[in-house]
Amino acid sequence: MDFPLKDPLKRQSGSGPSPCAACTVRDWVFCSVLSEHELSRLDEMATHLDLSAKETIFNEGDEAKHLFNVTEGLVKLYKLLPDGREQVTGFLFAGDFLGIAMNDTYAYSAETTQPVKICRFKRSDLEQMFREIPKLENRMLNMATNELVQAQDQLLLLGRKTAKERLCTFLLSLSKRADKRGDSPTLVSVPMSRESIGDYLGLTTETVSRTFSKLKKENVLSLNKGGIVELHNLDDLMGLAEDST
Amino acid sequence: MDFPLKDPLKRQSGSGPSPCAACTVRDWVFCSVLSEHELSRLDEMATHLDLSAKETIFNEGDEAKHLFNVTEGLVKLYKLLPDGREQVTGFLFAGDFLGIAMNDTYAYSAETTQPVKICRFKRSDLEQMFREIPKLENRMLNMATNELVQAQDQLLLLGRKTAKERLCTFLLSLSKRADKRGDSPTLVSVPMSRESIGDYLGLTTETVSRTFSKLKKENVLSLNKGGIVELHNLDDLMGLAEDST
DNA sequence: CGGGATCTTGAGGATGCTCAACGCTAGTGG
DNA sequence: CCACTAGCGTTGAGCATCCTCAAGATCCCG
Incomplete structure (x- = not known):
């Protein structure tokens, strides 16, 4: 396992003091249910990263310490078989949330396909916020539900089309x-x-x-x-x- | 669309006054996070049904009015293409919850494969309960997450094995x-x-x-x-x- | 014990895969 | 600015896996 984001400060994007407020994808993501005040708190928790193409964000099986929000670029999620066969489970575009499908470890690997801007949150921070803001947890459940519906469409595609x-x-x-x-x-x-x-x-x-x-x-x-x-x-x-x- | 459960009373199982308390699968399902008091409230909301084999529980596209808990038997979840090709998205055994992957309408059809005992809840009732008992919503998010992980394993299976x-x-x-x-x-x-x-x-x-x-x-x-x-x-x-x- | 449904087995065929060669394009460096 | 090159995309030929169609075997329920 490698940890390509170990030293995020070096690569932090040089945006202004409150990137979340200026975020171009804000209305599409889970942030949309938050108030100004809650948003600024989210800001403090977020690390903003710039990644180039073909960088690993995390690997399947890594301890799931972070959740992410893609704000620009394209991310590929995938699983591998021991002999190298690969199944892409999804593509993430600007505005997509990353980190739903997991318990303690990531269930898939994530890699940039194009240069990517991404917000990173500590999982523990977000979970604390969930406890305080129930509508946020509700929003997460909604997002998980939508992903599940999509996954089932993909099952039909892979199995029968x-x-x-x-x-x-x-x-x-x-x-x-x-x-x-x-x-x-x-x-x-x-x-x-x-x-x-x-x-x-x-x-x-x-x-x-x-x-x-x-x-x-x-x-x-x-x-x-x-x-x-x-x-x-x-x-x-x-x-x-x-x-x- | 047919509504095979339109007249549930006729087919209600003849269990005692508090079936939930005696439920054999209680510890495996979402009920496990509830107190005695909360459980008896769940009881009042639940309709207990006995179904025989090859009965439709609901069809893809039906308005999602209910959530279910399978307590006995085997349920098949599936999606169809217009020409009849079928993809089974999952099998539900005793203790499995039914109704996660949906927004307003069911994203798949559900049919009994063997005789089934099932608890049915009104969605609105459960959603009210979620609002009051945050840990229940948290439990649902956990369950949705687990289903998502499973679905992704199935994507790998269908796509590459x-x-x-x-x-x-x-x-x-x-x-x-x-x-x-x-x-x-x-x-x-x-x-x-x-x-x-x-x-x-x-x-x-x-x-x-x-x-x-x-x-x-x-x-x-x-x-x-x-x-x-x-x-x-x-x-x-x-x-x-x-x-x- | 009978009969319908399910399961198994066989032969032939189609879809998509493998291996291989070639073309295009974008990025690089002279 | 252009030529070069490496990676990506396209096309072809042959082949393997799985599907289709068909017939028989087995199981289970009445």
């Missing part, structure tokens, strides 16, 4: 997220590698690439510059995501 | 549950059909059956009468569950 259905489902979910952020739902940024997509969808790099090509040929999408995928018809895509016949 | 590894992982989890209940971890009851196992593991009935036969031939297990599987060596099985080479 074809390669084409899997990729269409994935693109659709990226589209929905983009829409929620206020970005275009048809010009979607796909910032992760083919390999990571494969590890998320239970496929190989090659099958992901081939399936992209097939969808391009069928005029479902275009592959633009800079990892931008243009989705030609979201309704069609929704059909393809559930039943590719 | 071979048929043999999947079946061994499944048998091992049944063995662990049996052990926790105080039953033998090597003489494990497998009360669900090959088809349900397949729908849980992302395989077909035939592949499940063939894989059982293969494991039998390799002397990993025996298939005894009455759906009892004898596991010959749990350590070997743990190896096979992660790496079948």
Whole structure:
């Protein structure tokens, strides 16, 4: 186990005195239920970190001392089998919370895929805050519930969908997220590698690439510059995501 | 959508005046954090139901009015694709809680596999109780967290494991549950059909059956009468569950 | 003891994987 | 500013695992 964040001060982001108040993703995250006063207390607890691409945030099995909030960039969560096979359990974008699925140790590894800005909290600090602010605990339960629903959708995908259905489902979910952020739902940024997509969808790099090509040929999408995928018809895509016949 | 439990009184179990106090699974479920007084209040909220095999408890998309506690039998949770493909997201045994993964509507369907005894609570009643008893909400968050960890293990299984590894992982989890209940971890009851196992593991009935036969031939297990599987060596099985080479 | 459902086994086939080569692109350093 | 290169993406051929379809065996319940 390595502890890449052992000396966080060196890498702390140089933001102002109260980063939380200026946080661009504040309304999307669990902070949204807090008052100004509570927020400033959260501020004191938070360590703000800047990470570059391909850095390990923590490893599966590490003692779960921290919780995180991603404020910028892309984080990959994954589990490994002894022989190296990898299953990506999720991608975290700006505004996503990290650290729900765990007891005393992390149940998966977390690694940056792109440069990332992240707020780190001591677990004990947050748990103390939960006890004092019940609505915060309630918010956490809600978030856990949502994650569980998502995980179950992913079980259906991995257990029963074809390669084409899997990729269409994935693109659709990226589209929905983009829409929620206020970005275009048809010009979607796909910032992760083919390999990571494969590890998320239970496929190989090659099958992901081939399936992209097939969808391009069928005029479902275009592959633009800079990892931008243009989705030609979201309704069609929704059909393809559930039943590719 | 059908509502098979519309007239619960007809089917209420004939237990004594305070079934919760006599509940055989009490210590395993969320009730365990409650005092005697709180428990009797829970009693008043609960409806105790007896169901036979293959009954629908609720369907995916139904308004989530109730939460449940299974006290006896076996419940199957599943999701369907439009063309009928099925993914089982979990099996619930005595002591398991039902209703975590949902917001306003159920995210999956629930159906009895064997005759089942179940306690039903109105969601609004329980939520009121959560507000009054924070440790209950905390317990729910814990349970949700555990389910999430399990779901992620299942993602790894469905995305990256071979048929043999999947079946061994499944048998091992049944063995662990049996052990926790105080039953033998090597003489494990497998009360669900090959088809349900397949729908849980992302395989077909035939592949499940063939894989059982293969494991039998390799002397990993025996298939005894009455759906009892004898596991010959749990350590070997743990190896096979992660790496079948 | 009979019969329907479940389980097992077999043969053939399809989807997705492996191995391999090639093309593209972005980042680097001259 | 451009050429180089390493990593990533694409495409192809052959193959393995698991699926489909089908028939028989077994179990369990009435």
